[in-house]
Amino acid sequence: MKEIKGILHIYDQIDLSRRKLALATVVYVEGSAYRRPGARMLISDDGRWEGAISGGCLEGDALRKARQVILEGQSMVVRYDTMDDDANSLGIGLGCNGIIDVFIEPINPTDKTNPIALLRDFVQRRNQRVIATVYRSDSATRLSAGTRFVCTGNLVDSIPSWLQPDMESVMDLGKPMTTTYLLEGGLVDVFIERIDPGIELVIFGAGYDTIPLTRLATEIGWQVTITEDCIAHLSPKRFPEATCVLYADAQMVTQKIYITDRTAAVLMSHNYTYDQAVLTNLLATDVPYVGVLGPRKRYEKMQTEWRKAGNHFSPQDLNRVHSPIGLDLGAETPDEIALSILAEIKAFFSQRTGGFLREKVGPIHERQLSVALETLI
Template identity: 90%
Template sequence: MKEIKAILDIYDQIDLSQRKLALATVVYVEGSAYRRPGARMLISDDGRWEGAISGGCLEGDALRKARQVILDGQSMVVRYDTMDDDANSLGIGLGCNGIIDVFIEPIDPTDETNPIALLRDFVQLRDQRVIATVYRSDPATRLSAGSRFVCTDNSVDAVPGWLLNDMEAVMDLGKPLTTTYLLEGGLVDMFIERIDTGIELVIFGAGYDTIPLTRLATEIGWQVTITEDCIAHLSPKRFPEATCVLYVDAQAVTQKISITDRTAAVLMSHNYKYDQAVLTNLLATIVPYVGVLGPRKRYEKMQNEWRNTGHHFSQQELDRVHSPIGLDLGAETPDEIALSILSEIKAFFSQRTGGFLKEKIGPIHERQLTPASETLV
């Protein structure tokens, strides 16, 4: 999400009457690579770019290829094979041991369906969507490279039947798919990806230790809302990076904030009664993650008080609570604690355990969906 916004910001700064642009997108990875399918890089004809398709080793060559795409007005697919460390035919430093396909296409600012326009629509609507991109095709299919189909939770309009099942599978699982379809007119190579909004962090409490948590969360592209029932703590000058600063009573707070399946709530007011009231209300919502700062005994005390007052929560509801919050990093300072908290939240939404990568069996990154069988339509 942060990279998409950065690309859009640069796009808006460019004088499109003077400059021409291309977009490079990683559409396939085999083996290891620094960036995964869906990584993007916006390139202008004067050599400026935003985003990245690698750790820095492919950008120079992609820039040269993009200039050719802009000059010809025709897209291309470039394959970078880094499997053999000794065969450095590109003349650049490579060390990922993988195969990377990059789709480079010219951008027509007058086309309302160009990829930049689709990304802008996504950012404005903040929905979850799947985009299927044709990156190579036989002419008789009548599907040109750069053609796209969009599927959202609310709409599958104009998505052909032969493509819909795969787009829905990507929507459900979140893993990208690069595959080939055999249509009546020939072959069509497609890249299907789901793009998601960033994590929406809601922090209950505006103390000193909230400042580094807010700063670090916004740095990695998350939206941050800070709320408390003490207006004296909520000066916007203390939290210039925050998306929203909200003054509201603990009993009404869940009515004032938007909660989705990408929301993480963190309770760190250091006020026991406030945190207990907020947590009681949060457990009645769909929020998937709730973290509570403080010792385990503090949360156990809350559970005892719920039982004594007749509040009942199912085990499934209580399993959403993470207390004490954070990964075991040995964090001591507010900045280190912020790192620990955000690391756990990221691991939670990525469905990872947060352990050492050297102890992980198999590849670091999950591979894409198994390619669909060629389909004759």
Template identity: 45%
Template structure:
């Protein structure tokens, strides 16, 4: 998410300066690579790069290709085969072991449906969206359609095609991606051509609600900001909950616990951390959050504190099932030996990321399988009439 935010800002700056830009997007990967499909990099005509499509080994060549795309005003698909042991082709030691497809599109600022404009539209609200990018793997020298369709939950569909059977299939698959909450790659064979579509799910930024405006909440907001998360700090103490103390937070609210939820928008990317160091405030927040089954609620403090809070709520008559408690994490954070507030913030942010990604948060060294599922690399083909 942070990458998309940075790319949009860089594009806006380039427009003010009157500079041309091109967008490089990883659209397909076979095997191992530093970045996965959906990774993006904006290239400015003066060589400024925003975002990344690799660990740095592909950027130099991609810059040259992007400048060519700007001159020709034509999208191009570039293949980097890092399985070849002869890395002299690119003049670098790649260290990866995969085949990476990069689509480079020159950006026409006059086109309201250019890829960056669509990303701007996505960032303007907190809705899941889908962006469809079409390309030809078999005939890379041919015209590459590029970014061609965009839609969000309950929103209009941007993009249209002369081939109505292709349009119908892409819209149906975009809706399926929204439903399944997972991107897909599919090849569409028509009587005229064969095109591959990267149908990408775009998720809103994580919305982190921090109950507590103490000094230990400051590094948590700062780390969340680095990730592009949107943070809201709430507390009942006006001298603590100030914009001056939390300059990177999107909102700082001086409110009682029962006033918090009406002032924020809840969705499946919203997470909470309760760290006011005020037992009654945290308990009041937990009382409201438990029935909602939020994706993640972290509670700072020892396990006995959380157990006491839950017992108190049950004594009040609240029925708590195992399902209700699945999203409650206390003591909050991964076990990394944290002591300082900065280290605790790192542990908390890491745990939130692991939970939202449905990962265990264990060392990659101990992972038995590859880091990224090879199932994601399979391309299913459909034939359209």
């Protein structure tokens, strides 16, 4: 999400009456690579760019290829083979041991369906969606490179029947797919990806330790809402990076925040009564993650008082509560604690354990699904 917002920000700064643009997108990866399929890079004809398709080793060549695309007005697919350092045509030892296909296309600002417009719509709506991009095709298929189909939950009639099953699969599993289809007019190469809105962090409490948590969360592109029942703590000057600063009491706050399946709630007010009231109300919502700052005994005391008051929550509800919050990093300072909290939240939404990568069996990233010939029509 942060990279997409960065691309849109730079796009809006460019004088489109004087400058021409291209967008480079990683559409296929075999083996290892620094960036995964879906990584993007906006390039202008004066050499300016935003985003990245690698760790810095491919961008220079992509700039040269983008100038050619802009000059000719025709898209291209560039393959970078980093399997063999000695034979690498770029003249540098990349050491990635992978094959990367990059689709570079010119941007037409007057086309309301250009990829930048689609990314802007995604950022504005913040809804999970699947985008299928035709990046290479035989001319007889009447599908030009750059043609896109978008699914935002319920499939629509404009999606071809031959593409619909794979878009449904990517929506369900979240794994990108690169597929070649055999249609009546020839072959069509399509990259299908799901893009997800960023994590929305809601922090209950506006103490001094909220400041580094807000700063780090916004730095990685999350939206942050800070709420408290003490208006004196909610000065916007203390939290310039926050998306929203909200004054509300513990009983009403859950009615004033919008909760999605990407919302993480963190209770860190250091006020036991406030945190208990907020947590009681949060468990009545569908928020998937709730973290409570403080020692384990503090949360156990809350559970004891719930039972005495006749408040019963299911094991599934209580399993959403993470207390103590954070990964075991040995954090001591507010900044280190913020890192620990964000690391756990990221691991939770990525469905990872948060362990050492050196102990992980197999590749770090799940391999992209690639089908050589998917459909015959």
